[in-house]
Amino acid sequence: MTKIKRDTSRKKNSILDAAQQAFMEYGYENTSMDQISELAEASKRTVYNHFPSKDDLFQAVLERFFKEASDLKNIPYDNNQSLSSQLEKFVDAKIIVSKNKEWLGLMRVAMSVFILNPQVAEEMMDRIHKMDNYLGIWLEKAKNDNRLNFSQAEEVSEIFYAGVSGLFFWPVILGAKIPEKKVKSLKKTYIDNFLKVYQN
């Protein structure tokens, strides 16, 4: 009486893909399960067999998305490279999501939902991040290497990312188009300022 399990990942993935595309394009509220099933070339019943509700499906889409986006931020400390070029990598990792049109679309939907459902945001971040503190670790290493000077890495990391988000992430999420030239110049100024404060 053993159950035979068959591989259902193909349909499941095509549902996830379709859902991602639809949510990206129309937002959560304006995407219907019928749309998704049609786009996935699956029957609605199959969609519901894989995901018990629209909400569950949405969460699954986000989980996959944030997992993908999370690794990008793991930048190793390199004592042979300039601090500014390494910090630039942290900035780039944070803003790359907003440069890919698909990612940007999904990030927008995610943010709009998170804003209205903070508990969803928290659960998601808990499930994915388990606190990615890559910059914090990097900062500590630079400090041990006597190249940076500060007391609390956590605070410094928070301040650094706050500025990056405020300059490059949120404006883009809200529809601003920042010319590459301006990105470059702002990035330089921002990192220079940061190093003026914390570099030995």
Place this chain on the structure above:
Amino acid sequence: MTKIKRDTSRKKNSILDAAQQAFMEYGYENTSMDQISELAEASKRTVYNHFPSKDDLFQAVLERFFKEASDLKNIPYDNNQSLSSQLEKFVDAKIIVSKNKEWLGLMRVAMSVFILNPQVAEEMMDRIHKMDNYLGIWLEKAKNDNRLNFSQAEEVSEIFYAGVSGLFFWPVILGAKIPEKKVKSLKKTYIDNFLKVYQN
């Protein structure tokens, strides 16, 4: 054949109040016109007599809200006061919205809608702000007073506000509760850093 016009502002305002409260509490999508009319103690027909659609009503609510919130940022330059205390006022003006429970609720809804409808965001900001550049003006004055040093006020202002938003505004919008103690300490560090870079 002159038309006698009667004062309808009371009903109109009570509709706006009710709409604001409902949008705040349930978000745009999950607020119905029936709810609003009931809360306003007006018939649905009257609501539609004042506002041709749900969208128009929402925009009217936001317009009123942002107009109120806009004046707060007009901080005059004072050459007898310390730069840090004046900058602190700019920070406070930016984050006060997130400290009032009602304002925070409406700001959340506004942001979630803006994110998904960037053109709405732009229209709204055009209609209200006409670019409030109070910090830019303040910076110029401090520069002319030989207390600050920079080349482009606009860039500096952008960087300053980016950090403030990233530290205090967006986290709160996303549900974070920052203890007052931490706000104070972050604010101090942030302003100190800023002055380290730009103060003469």
Place this chain on the structure above:
DNA sequence: ACTAAATTACACTAACAAGTTTACTTTTAA
């Protein structure tokens, strides 16, 4: 008090969407 403007009650349309049921067909692992 008169009268037009404002408001109301409420039924109505038209559309949409989440999730279910059922009877059926296709796929695949052993």
Place this chain on the structure above:
DNA sequence: TTAAAAGTAAACTTGTTAGTGTAATTTAGT
């Protein structure tokens, strides 16, 4: 090959909501 697992199609239930039409009622300015 075959039987169970997976998937399908399409109608269906249940509920919601934006917006309208209309006839009746209330309100306020002259």
